[in-house]
Amino acid sequence: MNAIVKAIADSRHLLSGNEALARGVWEAGVQVATAYPGTPSTEILENLALYPDIHAQWSVNEKVSLEVAIGACVVGARSFCAMKHVGVNVASDALMSQTLAGVNGGLVIAVADDVGLSSSQNEQDTRFWGRFAHLPILEPCDSQEAYEMAIRAYELSEKFGIPVIIRMTTRVCHVKGLVTVGERQAYEHKGFLDDPTKWVMVPTHAKELLKKQGSRDVILKAYVNECDLNRVEDGSDKRIGFVTSGPAYLHVKEAFPDAPVFKMGMSYPVPIEAIRAFGETVDKLVVVEETEPLVETELKAAGVAVHGKDILPKTGELSPLILDKPIRELYGENVDDLADPDLPVFPRPPTMCVACPHLSPYYCLSKLHKKIRIAGDIGCYTLGAGHPWKALDTTTCMGASISMALGMTLGASDEDKDKPVVAVIGDSTFLHMGMQPLLDVIYNRGNVTVMLLDNRTTGMTGGQEHAGTGFDIHGNEAPRADFEKIVVALGVNPDRVRRVNPYEMPTMFKAIKEEINQNEPSVIITDQPCVLTTRFKRQNPLKVIDGCTGCANCLSTGCPAIIVTRRETETRKSGKEVEKAYVEIETTACTGCNLCVSTCGPDVIKPVSFLEVAKNVQ
Amino acid sequence: MSNNAELTNILVCGIGGQGVMTASEVLSMAAIQLGFDVKKTEVAGMAQRGGVVTSHVRFGEKVLSPAIPKGEADILVGFEPAEAMRWAKHLKKGGVAMVNTSRIKPPVVNVGLFEYPDNPVEEMRKNGVEVYDFDAGEIARELGEMRLVNTILMGAISEHLPFDAQVLKDIIVERFRQKKPELAELNDKAFEAGRKAAAKSAQSAA
Numbered sequence: 001m002n003a004i005v006k007a008i009a010d011s012r013h014l015l016s017g018n019e020a021l022a023r024g025v026w027e028a029g030v031q032v033a034t035a036y037p038g039t040p041s042t043e044i045l046e047n048l049a050l051y052p053d054i055h056a057q058w059s060v061n062e063k064v065s066l067e068v069a070i071g072a073c074v075v076g077a078r079s080f081c082a083m084k085h086v087g088v089n090v091a092s093d094a095l096m097s098q099t100l101a102g103v104n105g106g107l108v109i110a111v112a113d114d115v116g117l118s119s120s121q122n123e124q125d126t127r128f129w130g131r132f133a134h135l136p137i138l139e140p141c142d143s144q145e146a147y148e149m150a151i152r153a154y155e156l157s158e159k160f161g162i163p164v165i166i167r168m169t170t171r172v173c174h175v176k177g178l179v180t181v182g183e184r185q186a187y188e189h190k191g192f193l194d195d196p197t198k199w200v201m202v203p204t205h206a207k208e209l210l211k212k213q214g215s216r217d218v219i220l221k222a223y224v225n226e227c228d229l230n231r232v233e234d235g236s237d238k239r240i241g242f243v244t245s246g247p248a249y250l251h252v253k254e255a256f257p258d259a260p261v262f263k264m265g266m267s268y269p270v271p272i273e274a275i276r277a278f279g280e281t282v283d284k285l286v287v288v289e290e291t292e293p294l295v296e297t298e299l300k301a302a303g304v305a306v307h308g309k310d311i312l313p314k315t316g317e318l319s320p321l322i323l324d325k326p327i328r329e330l331y332g333e334n335v336d337d338l339a340d341p342d343l344p345v346f347p348r349p350p351t352m353c354v355a356c357p358h359l360s361p362y363y364c365l366s367k368l369h370k371k372i373r374i375a376g377d378i379g380c381y382t383l384g385a386g387h388p389w390k391a392l393d394t395t396t397c398m399g400a401s402i403s404m405a406l407g408m409t410l411g412a413s414d415e416d417k418d419k420p421v422v423a424v425i426g427d428s429t430f431l432h433m434g435m436q437p438l439l440d441v442i443y444n445r446g447n448v449t450v451m452l453l454d455n456r457t458t459g460m461t462g463g464q465e466h467a468g469t470g471f472d473i474h475g476n477e478a479p480r481a482d483f484e485k486i487v488v489a490l491g492v493n494p495d496r497v498r499r500v501n502p503y504e505m506p507t508m509f510k511a512i513k514e515e516i517n518q519n520e521p522s523v524i525i526t527d528q529p530c531v532l533t534t535r536f537k538r539q540n541p542l543k544v545i546d547g548c549t550g551c552a553n554c555l556s557t558g559c560p561a562i563i564v565t566r567r568e569t570e571t572r573k574s575g576k577e578v579e580k581a582y583v584e585i586e587t588t589a590c591t592g593c594n595l596c597v598s599t600c601g602p603d604v605i606k607p608v609s610f611l612e613v614a615k616n617v618q
Numbered sequence: 619m620s621n622n623a624e625l626t627n628i629l630v631c632g633i634g635g636q637g638v639m640t641a642s643e644v645l646s647m648a649a650i651q652l653g654f655d656v657k658k659t660e661v662a663g664m665a666q667r668g669g670v671v672t673s674h675v676r677f678g679e680k681v682l683s684p685a686i687p688k689g690e691a692d693i694l695v696g697f698e699p700a701e702a703m704r705w706a707k708h709l710k711k712g713g714v715a716m717v718n719t720s721r722i723k724p725p726v727v728n729v730g731l732f733e734y735p736d737n738p739v740e741e742m743r744k745n746g747v748e749v750y751d752f753d754a755g756e757i758a759r760e761l762g763e764m765r766l767v768n769t770i771l772m773g774a775i776s777e778h779l780p781f782d783a784q785v786l787k788d789i790i791v792e793r794f795r796q797k798k799p800e801l802a803e804l805n806d807k808a809f810e811a812g813r814k815a816a817a818k819s820a821q822s823a824a
């Protein structure tokens with residue numbers, strides 16, 4: 001078991017922001033914790049699940065997850081919910097109403113922003129939800145603060161009777177630092193609060209609650225200007241005073257150790273009056289925030305003169321080095337651009353794994369791509385947009401493949417109208433937000449071929465269980481959603497639902513070709529596990545024996561275990577030049593999935609064991 | 619810039635799945651044991667799928683920003699030579715690079731879209747970097763366990779750390795004693811093999 005679970009009060013540990021936050025949530029006496037995975041937030045719930053006396057669960061999506069947490073807080077428990085930034089878009093319907101109702105037991109929502117897009121489809125600033133939903137935002141800068149603010153957030157949630165958002169960023173979630181921990185508090189359960197005027201959001205109730213929200217705003221604004229989470233750190237160099245929060249605070253302190261700093265731990269509502277007073281003590285104010293100019297805009301609107309995104313980058317992560325030049329220019333220093341370019345090296349984008357069960361669907365789709373449109377979704381299989389397959393036309397957000405595919409058939413031009421549209425979606429994504437779109441296809445008599453790539457895990461975020469894997473967050477057996485039954489229940493003709501073993505490439509190819517030519521919706525479900533899970537079983541590795549003709553067919557599978565040893569341009573008798581690429585298979589990496597065997601014209605890919613057996617016989 | 623002179627900055631780089639995170643973890647453990655403040659960056663999710671992976675380890679009296687600014691790393695540990703070259707400019711003047719010369723070519727090189735550099739270590743030297751290089755993959759193979767590359771590289775840099783090599787070695791061996799006792803001895807050996815290989819590389823460079 002993870003040592004931190006057993007850590008005693010006042011001991012110090014090297015923890016990531018996610019681990020530290022989880023510890024704080026547990027210590028706060030939380031009873032129910034929920035999440036849907038998403039980088040960089042995933043490890044928060046994975047860690048909470050290790051602790052005793054707390055119910056931790058993966059929910060099917062962020063909206064459901066937040067609603068479960070809300071339910072628990074209504075009946076008087078402290079509850080918790082974690083998600084990545086885009087998760088709030090999904091959960092926002094619940095959020096925007098619950099903010100009116102407020103809480104009974106404390107409710108804290110941790111949202112992790114992927115600043116710099118290490119693994120996301122967009123870069124979103126969660127602090128705007130504070131403004132939109134009239135809720136406080138706490139912003140830890142490191143692991144110790146993540147731990148402390150988790151506990152503090154519950155106090156605030158119950159003090160003001162509202163959910164509190166802890167805004168994390170990648171550089172908090174995924175940085176380890178030393179944390180001094182405490183122990184679990186005994187939380188006095190509040191019991192169900194029986195008050196329909198608070199919990200039943202009908203217009204008459206909501207109108208009253210809207211008024212309360214207004215007076216709550218006034219109270220929060222007064223509080224934030226005096227709150228000890230916001231503090232001034234004095235400095236001798238008064239030319240610039242920095243207003244900053246989150247990891248940006250650390251960058252400022254490192255780059256300009258002598259400058260006065262207004263450090264925001266609670267950044268929404270913006271502590272405007274406290275900052276105005278701080279501004280009186282320095283020549284100029286600079287707001288350093290990731291990523292959007294939220295604090296800056298509010299300050300300007302309140303008549304406080306500040307610099308911010310006029311001189312600093314508007315997107316991506318900040319760093320001491322990024323701050324250096326613009327700030328020194330503001331100091332009036334002459335700054336030479338000493339940028340020392342990196343040595344040029346090829347890019348190394350993420351790739352699908354050796355023997356990934358997604359390889360064969362994409363091999364087939366890439367061969368058919370001229371004749372079809374392919375709407376993609378979010379997961380490891382989004383890599384199908386890259387080399388060598390280039391087999392995705394769109395990817396927007398979770399679940400959008402199927403609905404966009406329907407739209408693409410409906411909106412097609414005259415010359416395109418007979419082009420089949422395929423939607424590619426993963427198992428976790430299908431359960432997250434793919435069922436409703438499929439129902440929409442059925443209801444509206446659409447025609448889409450859905451490729452449901454069931455690898456029995458949430459692969460992209462590191463392999464979490466979900467409602468379709470048969471296991472829960474603790475690895476205990478759980479009811480397993482039956483994809484075939486679900487799609488039939490949604491209305492897909494049972495004859496048009498197929499299960500295919502993706503390693504049987506010819507079958508895969510045939511199945512796709514047949515289904516795209518039907519005039520009704522169809523679903524092809526692959527059924528082999530992700531190679532990074534324990535469910536995957538290695539076979540004897542393969543080897544290229546003498547006789548490779550350099551046709552490079554096998555390279556189109558995209559399997560990274562196939563290595564080019566030699567390239568050549570060959571001139572055919574007809575005078576036509578062809579590129580040849582001779583290959584070998586990296587035997588230590590190969591897991592013997594056999595996918596490449598069916599692509600090899602001369603049939604020279606053989607199991608290593610077979611060769612050895614043959615040698616012994618000789 | 620600022621207070622960084624008192625910090626030790628180690629940048630570990632490689633490819634998803636090579637053990638970059640484990641290396642930075644043991645380095646952090648060593649620094650904690652010696653009473654330093656430590657920060658270490660992690661990588662999760664997608665980036666690990668064969669992509670570029672780095673981990674920044676910073677320790678000293680008090681660490682603020684978690685990422686090592688370009689031009690301030692004291693030590694660069696390269697699990698792969700092209701990756702070491704990619705991050706070479708993160709080294710400060712006088713910093714050292716310890717490079718495993720076993721190459722891993724990504725699919726984009728494989729399908730011919732990009733060229734692998736002829737000699738990454740030479741490129742780094744041409745740019746004034748002090749490089750120690752050897753084939754850690756080969757040593758691991760000889761020791762019969764590819765996953766030893768990590769410990770071999772830790773042994774190799776152990777003489778360049780601002781503390782005694784033994785501290786790092788004890789932490790690594792102890793970790794294995796706790797988790798996989800059957801591998802403790804082997805890791806001890808791997809650590810020493812790395813140390814020797816680095817010393818040899820130093821001689822040939824001199």
Ligand SMILES: Cc1ncc(C[n+]2csc(CCOP(=O)(O)OP(=O)(O)O)c2C)c(N)n1
Nearest residue numbers: 038378379380381426427428429458459460
């Ligand atoms: C609203 C939202 N929540 C979470 C994520 C993070 N995320 C991206 S893809 C994905 C699921 C991937 O699992 P699956 O669909 O099974 O495909 P796999 O990666 O296993 O191929 C998750 C959780 C996201 N992008 N958007």
